[in-house]
Amino acid sequence: xxxxxxxxxxHGQGIPIQAFNLIxxxxxxxxxxxxxxxxDLLSAAMVYGIYSFxxxxxxxxxxxxxxxxxxxxxxxxVSAVFLIxxxxxxxxKSSD
Amino acid sequence: MRFxxxxxxxxxxxxxxxxxxxxxxxxxxxxxxNAYELSQEFITKTETDTMVPNxxxxxxxxxxxxxxxxxxxxxxxGGLAIFAILRTTRREDRSEPAEASRDRVEPSATDSxxxxxxxxxxxxxxxIQLFSxxxxxxxxxxxxxxFQGGVILGASFILLALVSDLPTTLKRFSESRFLAFxxxxxxxxxxxxxxxxxxGKNFLDYAVLDKVIPDWMESVFGVTSGxxxxxxxAMLAVEVGVAITVASIMFAIxxxxxxxxxxxxxx
Numbered sequence: 001x002x003x004x005x006x007x008x009x010x011h012g013q014g015i016p017i018q019a020f021n022l023i024x025x026x027x028x029x030x031x032x033x034x035x036x037x038x039x040d041l042l043s044a045a046m047v048y049g050i051y052s053f054x055x056x057x058x059x060x061x062x063x064x065x066x067x068x069x070x071x072x073x074x075x076x077x078v079s080a081v082f083l084i085x086x087x088x089x090x091x092x093k094s095s096d
Numbered sequence: 097m098r099f100x101x102x103x104x105x106x107x108x109x110x111x112x113x114x115x116x117x118x119x120x121x122x123x124x125x126x127x128x129x130n131a132y133e134l135s136q137e138f139i140t141k142t143e144t145d146t147m148v149p150n151x152x153x154x155x156x157x158x159x160x161x162x163x164x165x166x167x168x169x170x171x172x173x174g175g176l177a178i179f180a181i182l183r184t185t186r187r188e189d190r191s192e193p194a195e196a197s198r199d200r201v202e203p204s205a206t207d208s209x210x211x212x213x214x215x216x217x218x219x220x221x222x223x224i225q226l227f228s229x230x231x232x233x234x235x236x237x238x239x240x241x242x243f244q245g246g247v248i249l250g251a252s253f254i255l256l257a258l259v260s261d262l263p264t265t266l267k268r269f270s271e272s273r274f275l276a277f278x279x280x281x282x283x284x285x286x287x288x289x290x291x292x293x294x295x296g297k298n299f300l301d302y303a304v305l306d307k308v309i310p311d312w313m314e315s316v317f318g319v320t321s322g323x324x325x326x327x328x329x330a331m332l333a334v335e336v337g338v339a340i341t342v343a344s345i346m347f348a349i350x351x352x353x354x355x356x357x358x359x360x361x362x363x
Contacts, residue, residue: 062122065239066152069231073244077251078346081258085354 021061028054039094041087049080147321147328148236156241157331161300165285167243168338172278175345179275182357210259217259224252232339236328242335243342250346257347262355271359274344274351281341285334302330 031054035047052075059068120127129135138155148154156164232245257265289300297304306322319325351359 066150066241066244069239069244070247073247073251078247078254078350081251081254081350082353085350089353089356 017061021058024054024058024061028058041092041094042084044094045080045083045087048083049076052076052079145324145327146331147324148331150236150238150241152239153235153241153331153335157334158302158327161289161302161331161334164334164338165282165289165300168282168285168341171345172282172341175278175348178349178352182352183359184357186358214259217255221252221256224255225249228252228339228343232335233332235335236332242338245335246339246342247346249339249343250350253343253347254350257350257354262351262359262361266351266359269344269347271348271351274348277344278341278348281337281339281344284337284340288330288333288337302327305330 028051031047031051035044035051038044038047052071056068056071056075059065059071124130138151138159142151142154143149146154146158148158228245228248230245231240231248232242235241235245253265253269256268288302288305291308292301292304293299295304295307303323303326305326309322309326314322314325317325355361
């Protein structure tokens with residue numbers, strides 16, 4: 001994949017779109033697993049925000065810009081803040 | 097037990113991956129979503145029916161406006177549910193007389209460590225709110241619309257509450273006010289639908305609003321086709337309703353969650 005990117009850079013294009021999709025999807029799965037497995041609930045809320053941003057990028061790539069706008073506004077602006085506010089008012093250590 | 101759960105998750109995951117192989121190619125013109133005649137009708141007729149280039153907003157606010165109205169009602173109901181569950185007034189809060197609040201030292205923004213954030217936020221919040229109004233008003237031509245503009249507006253109030261105290265922000269956007277504004281948005285949306293019904297056509301059938309728009313307004317703006325103009329601007333009005341409700345409920349949920357229902361002191 002590195003050779004593919006290098007050959008495209010020589011020809012003046014960017015990284016091919018399938019590689020972009022693959023990297024994003026891989027990061028999506030990794031952040032989803034992390035956000036479920038980590039013990040500290042505050043970190044889990046933050047990783048959930050990262051997940052939200054990654055899926056927003058995927059939707060942008062697919063051309064669904066309205067959905068990506070909504071996801072960016074709700075995921076980063078509102079939903080992560082709600083989760084962090086809830087974690088501050090309950091306990092911070094996950095019980096499982 | 098966790099072993100069986102893991103097996104179940106693995107089986108469903110493999111099933112999903114094998115189902116994805118059967119999807120049509122991305123952007124295929126013969127895929128079922130594209131070949132369906134209603135999709136073709138939306139794509140070709142939106143601009144001529146409603147004078148709105150953004151097909152997503154047109155479908156959301158006009159062709160499927162009934163669903164968007166209930167989506168707004170769901171947001172309002174969610175806010176009401178959180179209010180009903182969390183809102184408490186403890187006995188020590190109720191009996192707190194005026195001199196206690198006079199003696200209480202307000203955390204001022206010139207405390208060390210907060211002045212940078214406070215100044216930055218004070219410069220940014222007007223820009224954020226202006227941007228949210230832009231997103232709302234430009235939803236006909238660019239990505240955006242009522243819901244996105246409302247969320248950004250609510251997030252600007254949340255930012256204000258994060259930087260300064262929650263009671264300071266509640267002085268600007270008090271509890272009775274945010275509940276009233278939450279209901280006002282739905283009133284605007286359903287009210288436009290009812291006006292359409294009183295004028296003789298179906299609920300939320302915007303084209304009939306052409307009758308209430310005076311003729312001089314149409315000649316001032318140089319509009320030839322009244323029904324499409326009425327539809328485009330009724331869409332803007334219902335998007336304003338959605339934005340008002342969403343903004344107030346987002347701030348309401350934050351205020352209730354961060355202060356544990358008491359609305360005394362936040363994060």
